[in-house]
Amino acid sequence: MSGGELKMTETWLVLGGSSAIARSFARAAAGDGADLLLAGRDRDDLDLSAADLRIRTQRRVEVVDFDALDFDSHAGTIRRAKEFAGDGTLNIFLAFGFMPLQEEINASRDLARRVVDINYTAVVSLLQEAAPIFEAQKRGAVVVVGSVAGDRGRPKNYVYGSAKAAVAAFMQGYRGRMFRAGVTVTTVKPGIIDTAMTWGLPGVKGGASPDIVAKDSLAAAKKGREVIYTPWPWRYIMAIVKAIPERVFKRLDF
Template identity: 45%
Template sequence: MNDTWIILGASSTIAKAFTRSVAETGAHVILAGRRMDDLDATAADASARGAAGATPVMFDARDPATFQQIVDTAVATGGTVSCAVFVGSMPAQDAIDADPSLIDGTITDSLTGPARFLQMLAPLMEAQGDGAIVGVGSVAGDRGRVGNYVYGAAKAGFATYLSGLRNALGRHGVHVLTVKPGPVDTAMTAGLGKQPFMTTADAVVADIHKALAKKRNVLYTKLIWWPVMTIIKLIPEPIFKKMSI
């Protein structure tokens, strides 16, 4: 029986690359997001690439009423259920400074919404004793930086949540992978200009599959971000707060 992948935030650039990759293995994909016209197009592409099935489903991280239908759809498809989370939003920090109400949506999109969904999905995955969860965070969550500390706080919280979920579900045969990309060439980063060590969605997805095969717990992509962030985390706070990074 084919695997089933729930893909949250399926309209994102990285999610589409991930969808293409698992569709080509014959998996069933459940494409969850807000833009149904876009999800319909992605579903057609996935079917053409060999997916056993491709089901668009409404998902809004800010509306928990949309969550249960996705779980029910996954149960109905059968097979081993896995989930990849590409949900998040990143308003510019200066926009948040001007309108602090933007914090609520940022935290919900990047932390509390995905965490609530995964908590609903966890009993199913625990019962099946198999499958994987891929949670996409960010290197921004490794330390609060002046340019994006609200987004970074949300991603830091998501990484901590995934760490606990990994501990809980790992005892039942479910693997949880935390992915920490640096800047990726996507619509989300389009306004940031050229960033150091920028990578592509396809490269991130290739790294994810390698990490899943090796049962890695945490993936930095590009790998250069692991030593970079290790150094940044070691900078003493009195020095760090004077830096502009």
């Protein structure tokens, strides 16, 4: 608090707070001085993370039950987050996701729908709910963890990829709407990250640390960046992948 200027407390609502990327992000944000509201389904797990963050950073950290598929509850979750932020600035880090194997999805119509509902419909529902709050707040940041899988549909992951592509398109429009209110909207596109989602997947050797995604996401939010790839080489990898003509791409096996 230099020069007597009162600094606004930053508060992050972390949706999908048990995921490895969300946990890394929460540590990075709390370490940077933000308060946190962790939202997710595994209450016991979130309680552990909240205790850990309080001890490590001495910030205010609370937990709220949240299920992406319980659409009726979304309004309550957003309201709760705004209350928690109080006079501070509410920000959202949306990190939940669901990625079963494509073969499993191909065998189940319900599963295909769940993948779309969690990865896309729930994102729309939550952010639409939050929009008026951000427009009234006139500041803040919305960061959504998308995926490079949304940049190009592949036979091995196209239902998940299409949901992430839809999120990217939604975010483009949402970004324009929020821009008028002074709120920044960032789409984070991680490459292959070393998390439970990719652990032991056939063909996946390792992956980048979720800490890199967290650090890049926080930096991007602070700068109000629109779209980032993380770790950064994925921007160039995906530029090449996107440049392959569809006629050729459909024959490729990856």
